[in-house]
Amino acid sequence: MDLGLGGKVVLITGGSKGIGLACGMEFAREGARVALCARGAEGLRAAADAIAGETGHEPFVVTGDMMRWEDARRCVDAAAAHYAGLDVLVNCAGASPGGLLENLTEDDWKLSLGLKFMGYVRCCKAAIPHLRRRGGGRIVNVIGNDGVKPAYWELTASAANAADLALTAALAEQYGPEGILVNAVNPGPVDTARWEGLVRAYARDKGLSREEASARAIRSIPLGRICTPQEVASVVVFIASPRASFMNGASITLDGAQRKALMDL
């Protein structure tokens, strides 16, 4: 199936690793023109090299910290300037510390809400004028199923994700009439560096070994394994494509039925 993404300009925040990198690869395979942003220049360079090596497309890269409004705006503007426009924003830069209420610090909360929620807000705000100039576009927010199945050991992620779901639904209503469609993907556990950190925090808070914590997470998913970054990327590219032309304000659960099966986690 041709998704119709050839030549589209796509900016992915958190694009140097994990789900964001997989999205960059998948968009490039579809013939899109890709821009990646993250804080670390080295990681971005490596990601761009990997994408260029596999697809022949050399992504534009730009460093910036999505905790800061000026950086978010500069990165979005730089990508749009480089490719003379913007069609798709994928918000994927997030890091929510795990932990229990009594152990979480003000800084933990500031990081989770300041990046996973406000970072998404900032990038949406910066991208919308560019999408509007194109006569429409797509925003895909990579969120996480904790927003709908809050967990006390992932409190900061649960709160930020719930806020991102509200943001997605509200912006879909406001900008849908302009052809700017806003949707969310809600993965459960995904096999990235971030997941390893969450497993270790879960093990600490539950008094388990790392191995038992990981085994419990896997047992909680009826498919018997966690998701791969590529599986998330496949859904993201479809949602961002002209093929998903009537999808707006949707949040797609991608957790192998973990939420439905809620168990002994």
Ligand SMILES: NC(=O)c1ccc[n+]([C@@H]2O[C@H](COP(=O)([O-])OP(=O)(O)OC[C@H]3O[C@@H](n4cnc5c(N)ncnc54)[C@H](OP(=O)(O)O)[C@@H]3O)[C@@H](O)[C@H]2O)c1
């Ligand atoms: N992995 C999971 O199990 C899972 C499940 C559900 C949802 N999610 C969500 O999916 C998204 C991606 O997760 P992931 O597992 O792929 O993460 P990851 O492997 O840790 O990658 C995070 C990416 O974000 C960038 N980043 C981190 N802080 C940033 C900042 N302040 N400004 C700009 N970029 C920043 C990182 O690069 P730099 O460090 O160089 O900036 C990197 O490119 C996150 O929003 C996460 O909450 C993940």
